[in-house]
Amino acid sequence: MSARVVAGRAGGRRLEVPKGDLVRPTSDKVRGALFNALAHALGDHCVGARALDLFAGAGTLGIEAWSRGAAHVTFVERDAKVAAVLRRNVEAIDVTGEVRVRSVEAYLKGPASAFDLVLLDPPYAAGAVQPTVDALFAGGWLAAGALVCVEHAVQAAPQPPTGAESLWARTYGGTALAVLRAR
Numbered sequence: 067m068s069a070r071v072v073a074g075r076a077g078g079r080r081l082e083v084p085k086g087d088l089v090r091p092t093s094d095k096v097r098g099a100l101f102n103a104l105a106h107a108l109g110d111h112c113v114g115a116r117a118l119d120l121f122a123g124a125g126t127l128g129i130e131a132w133s134r135g136a137a138h139v140t141f142v143e144r145d146a147k148v149a150a151v152l153r154r155n156v157e158a159i160d161v162t163g164e165v166r167v168r169s170v171e172a173y174l175k176g177p178a179s180a181f182d183l184v185l186l187d188p189p190y191a192a193g194a195v196q197p198t199v200d201a202l203f204a205g206g207w208l209a210a211g212a213l214v215c216v217e218h219a220v221q222a223a224p225q226p227p228t229g230a231e232s233l234w235a236r237t238y239g240g241t242a243l244a245v246l247r248a249r
Contacts, residue, residue: 074133127185139163178206
């Protein structure tokens with residue numbers, strides 16, 4: 067299985083995806099829709115951004131953000147074998163960023179660093195959407211006006227926590243996207 071970068075400076079480049087069912091990369095169509103909304107409907111939020119890709123998998127969301135102008139991307143992936151593939155993708159495209167091999171929960175318990183853009187695509191069955199969104203908004207992880215982009219199962223839409231507003235939502239079959247903004 068492979069994925070590709072949809073647009074930007076690395077547009078069209080192929081990304082390696084781990085074999086098996088450990089990773090479910092965001093489809094090109096859904097990723098393109100999200101990043102087009104970030105660039106047009108919601109203002110240009112990738113250019114110069116410090117981005118955080120949680121549950122990174124092969125890195126498709128974070129690499130897409132970098133390709134579209136993010137200055138730096140931090141990728142968080144707990145599985146060492148998946149993280150090895152992620153590192154190969156980051157190095158092959160020469161992404162400015164870093165890969166952290168640890169669980170998202172453990173990462174968010176560490177010292178906070180404010181990000182401008184957070185990309186969140188947990189395994190649908192993990193029940194991690196709302197707890198992760200809550201931790202991001204409560205823990206100093208977001209710069210003022212930061213966007214949190216969440217890919218989730220249709221029935222698991224995140225509720226905006228205190229200090230957040232819902233900006234945009236779309237559904238694509240069994241996949242849904244939500245964008246929240248830090249006030």
